[in-house]
Amino acid sequence: xxxxxxxxxxxxxxxxxxxxxxxxxxxxxxxxxxxxxxxxxxxxxxxxxxxxxxxxxxxxxxxxxxxxxxxxxxxxxxxxxxxxxxxxxxxxxxxxxxxxxxxxxxxxxxxxxxxxxxxxxxxxxxxxxxxxxxxxxxxxxxxxxxxxxxxxxxxxxxxxxxxxxxxxxxxxxxxxxxxxxxxxxxxxxxxxxxxxxxxxxxxxxxxxxxxxxxxxxxxxxxxxxxxxxxxxxxxxxxxxxxxxxxxxxxxxxxxxxxxxxxxxxxxxxxxxxxxxxxxxxxxxxxxxxxxxxxxxxxxxxxxxxxxxxxxxxxxxxxxxxxxxxxxxxxxxxxxxxxxxxxxxxxxxxxxxxxxxxxxxxxxxxxxxxxxxxxxxxxxxxxxxxxxxxxxxxxxxxxxxxxxxxxxxxxxxxxxxxxxxxxxxxxxxxxxxxxxxxxxxxxxxxxxxxxxxxxxxxxxxxx
Amino acid sequence: xxxxxxxxxxxxxxxxxxxxxxxxxxxxxxxxxxxxxxxxxxxxxxxxxxxxxxxxxxxxxxxxxxxxxxxxxxxxxxxxxxxxxxxxxxxxxxxxxxxxxxxxxxxxxxxxxxxxxxxxxxxxxxxxxxxxxxxxxxxxxxxxxxxxxxxxxxxxxxxxxxxxxxxxxxxxxxxxxxxxxxxxxxxxxxxxxxxxxxxxxxxxxxxxxxxxxxxxxxxxxxxxxxxxxxxxxxxxxxxxxxxxxxxxxxxxxxxxxxxxxxxxxxxxxxxxxxxxxxxxxxxxxxxxxxxxxxxxxxxxxxxxxxxxxxxxxxxxxxxxxxxxxxxxxxxxxxxxxxxxxxxxxxxxxxxxxxxxxxxxxxxxxxxxxxxxxxxxxxxxxxxxxxxxxxxxxxxxxxxxxxxxxxxxxxxxxxxxxxxxxxxxxxxxxxxxxxxxxxxxxxxxxxxxxxxxxx
Numbered sequence: 001x002x003x004x005x006x007x008x009x010x011x012x013x014x015x016x017x018x019x020x021x022x023x024x025x026x027x028x029x030x031x032x033x034x035x036x037x038x039x040x041x042x043x044x045x046x047x048x049x050x051x052x053x054x055x056x057x058x059x060x061x062x063x064x065x066x067x068x069x070x071x072x073x074x075x076x077x078x079x080x081x082x083x084x085x086x087x088x089x090x091x092x093x094x095x096x097x098x099x100x101x102x103x104x105x106x107x108x109x110x111x112x113x114x115x116x117x118x119x120x121x122x123x124x125x126x127x128x129x130x131x132x133x134x135x136x137x138x139x140x141x142x143x144x145x146x147x148x149x150x151x152x153x154x155x156x157x158x159x160x161x162x163x164x165x166x167x168x169x170x171x172x173x174x175x176x177x178x179x180x181x182x183x184x185x186x187x188x189x190x191x192x193x194x195x196x197x198x199x200x201x202x203x204x205x206x207x208x209x210x211x212x213x214x215x216x217x218x219x220x221x222x223x224x225x226x227x228x229x230x231x232x233x234x235x236x237x238x239x240x241x242x243x244x245x246x247x248x249x250x251x252x253x254x255x256x257x258x259x260x261x262x263x264x265x266x267x268x269x270x271x272x273x274x275x276x277x278x279x280x281x282x283x284x285x286x287x288x289x290x291x292x293x294x295x296x297x298x299x300x301x302x303x304x305x306x307x308x309x310x311x312x313x314x315x316x317x318x319x320x321x322x323x324x325x326x327x328x329x330x331x332x333x334x335x336x337x338x339x340x341x342x343x344x345x346x347x348x349x350x351x352x353x354x355x356x357x358x359x360x361x362x363x364x365x366x367x368x369x370x371x372x373x374x375x376x377x378x379x380x381x382x383x384x385x386x387x388x389x390x391x392x393x394x395x396x397x398x399x400x401x402x403x404x405x406x407x408x409x410x411x412x413x414x415x416x417x418x419x420x421x422x423x424x425x426x427x428x429x430x431x432x433x434x435x436x437x438x439x440x441x442x443x444x445x446x447x448x449x450x451x452x453x454x455x456x457x458x459x460x461x462x
Numbered sequence: 463x464x465x466x467x468x469x470x471x472x473x474x475x476x477x478x479x480x481x482x483x484x485x486x487x488x489x490x491x492x493x494x495x496x497x498x499x500x501x502x503x504x505x506x507x508x509x510x511x512x513x514x515x516x517x518x519x520x521x522x523x524x525x526x527x528x529x530x531x532x533x534x535x536x537x538x539x540x541x542x543x544x545x546x547x548x549x550x551x552x553x554x555x556x557x558x559x560x561x562x563x564x565x566x567x568x569x570x571x572x573x574x575x576x577x578x579x580x581x582x583x584x585x586x587x588x589x590x591x592x593x594x595x596x597x598x599x600x601x602x603x604x605x606x607x608x609x610x611x612x613x614x615x616x617x618x619x620x621x622x623x624x625x626x627x628x629x630x631x632x633x634x635x636x637x638x639x640x641x642x643x644x645x646x647x648x649x650x651x652x653x654x655x656x657x658x659x660x661x662x663x664x665x666x667x668x669x670x671x672x673x674x675x676x677x678x679x680x681x682x683x684x685x686x687x688x689x690x691x692x693x694x695x696x697x698x699x700x701x702x703x704x705x706x707x708x709x710x711x712x713x714x715x716x717x718x719x720x721x722x723x724x725x726x727x728x729x730x731x732x733x734x735x736x737x738x739x740x741x742x743x744x745x746x747x748x749x750x751x752x753x754x755x756x757x758x759x760x761x762x763x764x765x766x767x768x769x770x771x772x773x774x775x776x777x778x779x780x781x782x783x784x785x786x787x788x789x790x791x792x793x794x795x796x797x798x799x800x801x802x803x804x805x806x807x808x809x810x811x812x813x814x815x816x817x818x819x820x821x822x823x824x825x826x827x828x829x830x831x832x833x834x835x836x837x838x839x840x841x842x843x844x845x846x847x848x849x850x851x852x853x854x855x856x857x858x859x860x861x862x863x864x865x866x867x868x869x870x871x872x873x874x875x876x877x878x879x880x881x882x883x884x885x886x887x888x889x890x891x892x893x894x895x896x897x898x899x900x901x902x903x904x905x906x907x908x909x910x911x912x913x914x915x916x
Binding site for chain 2: 061062064094102109110113114115116117118133134135138161162163164165166167168169170171172173175176177178279280281282283312313314315320323324326329349350351352381382385386387388389390392393395396397400452453
């Protein structure tokens with residue numbers, strides 16, 4: 001029953017960066033780069049010609065390198081008509097340029113699959129990243145292609161047409177899952193003005209109809225060195241890799257216009273909101289989203305610990321109150337780690353025959369209990385133990401490190417990779433009670449129910 | 463129960479071989495510890511230890527009229543022991559961020575643990591306690607049944623699961639371990655399973671014989687084995703995996719539609735039983751050919767059906783279910799309902815061309831080059847390495863195979879690949895299963911009897 005158990009215990013854990021595994025190298029002095037700072041094992045540089053940020057984390061335990069470029073553009077940069085554009089553009093970034101393309105046999109996928117690289121790209125609310133893990137001798141070949149597509153992408157209409165249906169199928173696959181579909185609805189209800197309102201995949205009609213000109217405008221607005229961070233983790237010499245980056249990224253100018261900033265702030269919510277999703281299915285879901293904070297906020301670590309105490313494993317409050325009583329198959333709680341204030345979300349997956357109202361009532365009672373009585377020091381210690389271990393597990397391989405670092409970059413400050421650890425270690429039971437009272441306010445919540453319609457009824461209605 | 467996620471993992475594990483060391487086999491410390499095959503390997507990761515293991519107490523041990531017995535037994539292991547309840551165990555593990563889980567698949571009870579270096583003795587101690595002396599509380603058993611009934615019903619919402627599930631019943635005959643029981647049978651059998659039957663199953667199949675543990679990471683290999691010896695001292699029993707027998711599979715083309723209301727994407731499986739096990743001579747050549755056909759963005763399926771024609775988000779081909787018995791070959795994909803016919807036609811065009819014409823020299827050269835790189839990259843995590851070692855050993859391969867694998871693949875010729883494709887696969891007799899809002903509402907999900915017999 002592996003798959004089933006995994007599906008009902010979808011614990012969402014945010015793992016900030018690992019503690020330093022080794023001392024950082026002495027800062028490299030390479031003409032053209034300005035050394036900025038070293039925090040933990042990571043040194044930051046700026047390519048002076050165009051403002052590209054470079055983060056280097058040498059780790060010579062294996063002869064591989066993870067190279068990742070993170071663009072500060074995500075679905076938060078989209079507006080009506082372009083939702084999903086960041087993600088569609090990410091797909092089109094694999095379609096080639098004059099220098100690197102399928103016909104020449106040297107496209108990014110052809111190169112990386114020939115050298116056995118582990119590669120991909122991902123888009124989320126605040127950022128888009130492109131990465132590969134390669135043997136160190138193959139690094140330059142990848143950097144050449146990755147840098148080239150920063151400014152020289154083809155972006156052709158025929159590619160958009162073909163890729164649109166690919167992305168639409170990705171959307172369709174997500175919609176197949178009641179949990180994902182409910183999550184989209186709850187987010188849209190909880191966040192009304194800020195662009196976190198819509199999901200990264202976007203609305204179907206926007207995916208289908210966004211014109212290539214708007215994608216081009218998106219590319220020409222955000223894909224510039226001064227809106228990107230290159231992270232290199234693994235077996236390399238800092239000076240050599242900085243020279244490599246200068247060679248391939250140096251020729252690009254900085255953006256002709258300042259990178260746009262988001263000025264839309266979510267207005268204060270003045271009353272609870274509810275959404276309902278009815279469709280064919282088997283078991284119900286209750287989701288509750290509370291207005292939370294940005295990943296860089298001082299209250300984030302306490303909210304993250306609160307999520308662990310509520311919803312992580314058999315020691316959690318929800319397990320004891322909901323799952324061990326057979327009201328749910330599983331229940332989770334987590335605080336989103338993003339650039340702007342986001343949500344603290346609870347999900348409870350109903351056991352057969354259980355009413356939504358009953359589960360929602362217990363969830364709210366458990367939250368109220370913490371707001372009133374707080375949590376024990378033992379619970380804080382257990383949550384911290386889980387956090388510290390997860391941090392260590394995040395060191396298992398250069399790619400894992402890159403993935404965590406990427407989210408700190410996206411949150412607006414890469415040093416969060418380390419500083420969230422320090423702040424988490426200082427969280428007290430009093431902090432957790434305080435943030436529970438401050439943020440888990442029913443008047444600032446959005447609750448969603450997935451109510452399954454019996455498959456027979458749904459089928460008959462067709 | 464064997465599910466899609468496990469099958470996909472089988473594909474990647476082949477190429478997730480460790481590197482950056484002269485020899486995995488020579489660096490590994492392996493010993494028979496009280497009947498348990500214990501393999502330990504220190505890697506460069508700091509402070510983290512991964513433990514994976516298996517015990518031949520999978521679903522293939524369940525009686526024909528009690529198909530959930532193995533799963534129920536495995537799932538009771540973390541519900542408390544005779545010495546302490548489940549919350550006390552969870553507190554000990556959770557307090558230090560350690561994880562320990564048990565799950566049952568077609569052939570084995572899988573054990574997975576992860577902890578910091580200092581906590582390995584505790585992890586092994588708890589693992590032994592849970593395996594050796596579960597409480598088998600009646601109350602916990604009744605709770606578990608409700609949870610598993612929910613899990614079975616939840617699976618019925620998933621188009622990928624439903625397609626693979628129906629495919630298993632379409633291509634494997636009654637009695638084959640890879641043939642999955644229906645949801646109806648699982649629910650019916652579960653309702654009547656007793657805790658006494660669980661105790662008897664545990665007594666009969668749980669023990670050191672046939673058990674394997676692989677410990678990888680920041681570990682003192684010899685000390686780890688001593689911990690295993692101490693924790694499992696005096697344990698007896700267990701059994702070797704059953705001897706697999708190939709069973710004739712369906713040899714005629716068939717198409718099945720599993721109707722699921724309100725689905726926006728249709729999951730598709732197209733394939734056949736192969737009668738091949740991983741350890742069979744042609745298996746590696748067929749795997750290499752399948753990789754060229756259906757793996758990665760540059761593989762033929764993704765390059766054409768997705769990249770050139772834009773018909774799907776994801777499509778791939780792989781061999782599965784062949785570690786302990788003969789398995790199958792399948793293409794797995796998803797299409798929008800409106801693009802389903804076009805997508806299937808494109809898929810079949812690629813399949814027919816690959817089968818008729820085989821792979822090219824250029825494709826073989828690229829696959830070999832890829833393998834060299836992947837071998838280097840695949841060392842990246844201790845968790846991946848532990849899984850690779852366990853999978854190879856469970857497939858009946860020697861530890862040395864992990865080191866020899868790249869060279870063995872590089873020695874495979876184009877003729878051997880194309881010969882294996884034509885010898886073992888036949889597109890004309892493959893089975894197609896579609897799951898989603900296709901076909902007719904109310905039609906049977908599969909043309910199988912509701913009660914399974916093994």
